[in-house]
Amino acid sequence: MSETASCSNAQSFVPHDTKANDAKSVWSHYLVARDKSEVAKCKKCNKILQTKGGSTKGLHTHLKTHNSNIVPKRDERDESPEHVPCKQQKIANFFPSKAQNTLEAMLARMTAVDGFTFSAFVKSADLRQLMISNGFHVPRSRETIRSMVLNYQKGIQKNVMEEIQKFHRDGERFSLVFDEWTSISNKHYLNINMFSKSKFWNLGLVRYKCSMTAEVCVEKLEERLLDFQLNLNKNIVAITTDGASTMIKVGRLIEPYQQLCFAHGLQLAIIDVLYKIESRPTTLNEADCDYSDDDFEDLDEDDGLIIYNGSEPVKYTEKNDLNLIITKVCKIVRIFRKSPTKNDALQKYVKTEHNKEMKLILDCKTRWSSLLEMLQRFVLLETSIRKATIDLKITYLQSSEMKIIKEVVSLLQTIKVTIEALCSREMNLHKCDVALHLMLEEIKQNKFSLSRILVSKIIERIKQRRTIMSDVFSFLTNPNNIYEV
Incomplete structure (x- = not known):
């Protein structure tokens, strides 16, 4: 005291x-x-x-x-009775019992939850001694440890299968959400999640060694569902995928209803407006109407920014100006990220202003949210960056350019809140319409000149994904108020 x-x-x-x-x-x-x-x-x-x-x-x-x-x-949306915070699932929740302390259970938890490799249990003397002192006989072979973890995984899969079959016997049908994933070791997988009305299960990663065509995707889905004694056409009501051409074709090859991801559509709309992409027209029914992540990996920063309206390209000077500003921000960020000496000069001012060090963030063109994170951090450290650039004699942004950056951050924050709502487990097609409608109304109220262009691209992407089922669901939920995009 x-x-x-x-x-x-x-x-x-x-x-x-x-x-x-x-x-x-x-x-x-x-x-x-x-x-x-x-x-x-x-x-x-x-x-x-x-x-x-x-x-x-x-x-x-x-x-x-x-x-x-x-x-x-509290924030007004937290007071809404429909707003239910999404409880984050942990990988440990999928284990049969947290109280299990067998050697197999501990090895499985330590590899899946804590990220230990199988070799770590063989090579680490301290880890082995710690486990041996607790009465466990740890094998000295990496393959033996691997077999123990996989056998434990089979037990988990058996429990999941019994749980799914109980839902199936009760007359429930399921929906699937799946997408491709590439590991850091450049191996391709298909990640599959299955949903009922009240519960969801991760069916694991399915490895494939060939090109992911629509036919291969359907084959892998059927094989994995067969492991759980389910049939793709009989037990699955609907699938949700992104708008890649392969996934659109998958929807045409199978009987379940397909819903393209609205969150992915918003991401593509932002990329259309804020990044320079290859010139190519978009249509509502063409199989190649969307871009996959690979379309943006090799983009050159000096390519022209072209937005399509129908089939004829239309260049917007204001967007080109915006792109130049974003390019300037990226260059300034790279200067401080690549030079420890220059970064030390920046962090001196950052610590004085914020009482801790804060690094600048560089965006990734295939992840629009990284652009928001980069610009938010840049705006937060604006004063410190300006002082550091003066000391280092680096060209900084003009005040008018910083104003534009702050406007872009405001727009992207609105979209980020909507995307987080769209990705919540409580979301349905009716709530999706409401969220998109509110987002568009808020963007339209923004006086920034880019708002009009962004609204038009978002509407275009939403129309590619919105089907008659959205109208049906909205009518059944609230016949007096159907939201149209």
């Missing part, structure tokens, strides 16, 4: 620079130390609290336990 009192007497506190007047921020109830030390002072009870590393957990806890009548307001 004496240490806290001396701290409060020695330090002076001031309102937070940017969030002091934000009623939704926890900082509206606290003062920060003038000397930028990691402490805060409660405005009501004058208690001094630690905020090491910029953490505000202790501040929130203090408000709830001591000043419950002034807890910051």
